[in-house]
Amino acid sequence: MLKTLSLARDRLRSKAPLSSSPTSSSFTFRVLSSPFSSKRHAPKASKEEEPPLKESVLLYPKDPSSTPKLFLVQPRLSPPKFLQAKLNEALCLANSLEEQRHGYFESDFFDKELPSHVVVQNPVARSPKAHVDTYFGSGTVDNIKCHLNAEDSKEEVDAVFVNAILSAVQQRNLERIWEKPVLDRVGLIIEIFNAHAHTKEAKLQAELAALMYKRSRLVRVRGTDGKQTFGQFGEAEVVSARGRAASKGSGFVGGAGETELQLQRRRISDRKLRLLSQIKDARRTRLLQRAARRRQGGLEGKSLATIAVVGYTNAGKSTLTSALTRTALYCNERLFATLDPTLKSAILPSRRKVLLSDTVGFISDLPIQLVEAFQSTLEEVVEADLLLHVVDSTAPNIEEHRSTVFHVLNQIGVPEEKLKNMIEVWNKIDYEEEEEQVEDMHYLDDGKGEEEEEEAAELIDGSIAEETLEASEAAVEEDQIENQEDDSDGWLLSDENVSDSELWKVPEDAKLVAAQKNGPDVRVSALTGVGLKELMYLIDERLKGEDDKLRSQTVVERSELQSRKWRPPRKDDEELAVEQ
Numbered sequence: 001m002l003k004t005l006s007l008a009r010d011r012l013r014s015k016a017p018l019s020s021s022p023t024s025s026s027f028t029f030r031v032l033s034s035p036f037s038s039k040r041h042a043p044k045a046s047k048e049e050e051p052p053l054k055e056s057v058l059l060y061p062k063d064p065s066s067t068p069k070l071f072l073v074q075p076r077l078s079p080p081k082f083l084q085a086k087l088n089e090a091l092c093l094a095n096s097l098e099e100q101r102h103g104y105f106e107s108d109f110f111d112k113e114l115p116s117h118v119v120v121q122n123p124v125a126r127s128p129k130a131h132v133d134t135y136f137g138s139g140t141v142d143n144i145k146c147h148l149n150a151e152d153s154k155e156e157v158d159a160v161f162v163n164a165i166l167s168a169v170q171q172r173n174l175e176r177i178w179e180k181p182v183l184d185r186v187g188l189i190i191e192i193f194n195a196h197a198h199t200k201e202a203k204l205q206a207e208l209a210a211l212m213y214k215r216s217r218l219v220r221v222r223g224t225d226g227k228q229t230f231g232q233f234g235e236a237e238v239v240s241a242r243g244r245a246a247s248k249g250s251g252f253v254g255g256a257g258e259t260e261l262q263l264q265r266r267r268i269s270d271r272k273l274r275l276l277s278q279i280k281d282a283r284r285t286r287l288l289q290r291a292a293r294r295r296q297g298g299l300e301g302k303s304l305a306t307i308a309v310v311g312y313t314n315a316g317k318s319t320l321t322s323a324l325t326r327t328a329l330y331c332n333e334r335l336f337a338t339l340d341p342t343l344k345s346a347i348l349p350s351r352r353k354v355l356l357s358d359t360v361g362f363i364s365d366l367p368i369q370l371v372e373a374f375q376s377t378l379e380e381v382v383e384a385d386l387l388l389h390v391v392d393s394t395a396p397n398i399e400e401h402r403s404t405v406f407h408v409l410n411q412i413g414v415p416e417e418k419l420k421n422m423i424e425v426w427n428k429i430d431y432e433e434e435e436e437q438v439e440d441m442h443y444l445d446d447g448k449g450e451e452e453e454e455e456a457a458e459l460i461d462g463s464i465a466e467e468t469l470e471a472s473e474a475a476v477e478e479d480q481i482e483n484q485e486d487d488s489d490g491w492l493l494s495d496e497n498v499s500d501s502e503l504w505k506v507p508e509d510a511k512l513v514a515a516q517k518n519g520p521d522v523r524v525s526a527l528t529g530v531g532l533k534e535l536m537y538l539i540d541e542r543l544k545g546e547d548d549k550l551r552s553q554t555v556v557e558r559s560e561l562q563s564r565k566w567r568p569p570r571k572d573d574e575e576l577a578v579e580q
């Protein structure tokens, strides 16, 4: 089984050629329309009732058996190892977008075809600012369109996934040029969150994230006829009479009426308020449960310690939690398999009972507000007594993964003391051994890889590479970028005032804390069980250390209190008081 897994993973790691891959997916289902174009929200002048927003934020209708066929566009990164890692992650993201049926995914992750993809020149490589209108230069945009047409002629592509963070305007313009819904990195991750959420709380949080994202995507662009239009297909501007009467004071005709943009914003704001209040209720329940757990206590009247298992998505958090608690949590190769925190108990070597909390994984380049939508869930992490940071030791960009986790933990407010005490667990050490064993029978070693890499080089260094920045900038049509009202509420970091190079940079604070740790505290294989005993002893030790710290703190506080209470006022003190 292990071998199959490694082979399959190997396949995903190495097969993704750095070029357009005309592999046709086995997905046969269709996206009816994009949630991010307004096609599906064709304005209805008279209807004022609450739209089914949960549905409107989704990429495809909630048919559990439906999976969209995505076409991936990966901006080139260097070094090639980093590009390969990012490309593999993007392919995994694309294949992770799937609804579960009765708690299970229809297909085996590795039975799925790799999504068709193309590596293109990275616009931020030459200039910190990408093209404000279409992100990519015009040559790249046209080239992608050709690839899309070619792909479409074989099997219809439902949406284009650009593995970068696009502004609303860039997204809308690309949608118009490519005539396909476009998802950027944040959009796809939100879609996955929505598809994988199970519990009421996770669903609410995922919907909130989608809603905030959707609000940031509401833009008006100037259409080909020069008129302001709201949607991709130039829907009418004024869609309801609301506001007319109010603006005139009486009568039923007057004022400018409500535009589609205002109507959508209002609906989103109303829904957001309702969602926030529901999340608040769920949070209250969680707080009560946590307090009850603390009261319940462990051995010798101690409170029951909670250990939060954190880490990059797919690092093996659920597998490790299952192994340590001897339970069977849901584990899957799909990214963001876990969205709902789960608590399981374990007995440490000292016979102390603890709770392990498995939670949502982190990923690079996500805006803080997305994390904020999951604040209620992530509170478990902030409140935990100890953190276990699970790292996939086989990840080629392991440093980026580590830094991302430190960054998110900083963002959600984990105290520095807790970060220092965190146990870093390098997981999947069995994989290296496996890799060595299967190297000779590497089924991808069929000579195709090189050929495909050459193609990639052609694509990157050929027509697209020749296109100069100046030329593409000249191609920016002024009327397309005029009035680029980006209503992101400062939510998306992709706003034009934040350069994309900033987004891809590991934040300094995260680097600092990550650098303080030189390596793993323990190396394990959650799958085979190697290193788990050592890990359990380490948890015991760290918790004891925490207890001792707490005890000495309490003793100091108590003695301070006593001395304050019983100490008779000294002469020096009296003098000091008089001076003051």
Ligand SMILES: Nc1nc2c(ncn2[C@@H]2O[C@H](COP(=O)(O)OP(=O)(O)OP(=O)(O)O)[C@@H](O)[C@H]2O)c(=O)[nH]1
Binding pocket: 005, 311, 312, 313, 314, 315, 316, 317, 318, 319, 320, 330, 331, 332, 333, 334, 335, 336, 337, 338, 339, 359, 360, 361, 362, 427, 428, 429, 430, 431, 524, 525, 526, 527, 528
């Ligand atoms: N070879 C190997 N595979 C592992 C190990 N631990 C986990 N995996 C595999 O890695 C994949 C992801 O594991 P999960 O436990 O679901 O990872 P996770 O961190 O919980 O992922 P998310 O919930 O999606 O964030 C699964 O296919 C596991 O079987 C390990 O020690 N060795």
Ligand SMILES: [Mg+2]
Binding pocket: 317, 318, 319, 330, 331, 337, 338, 358, 359
């Ligand atoms: Mg998990």
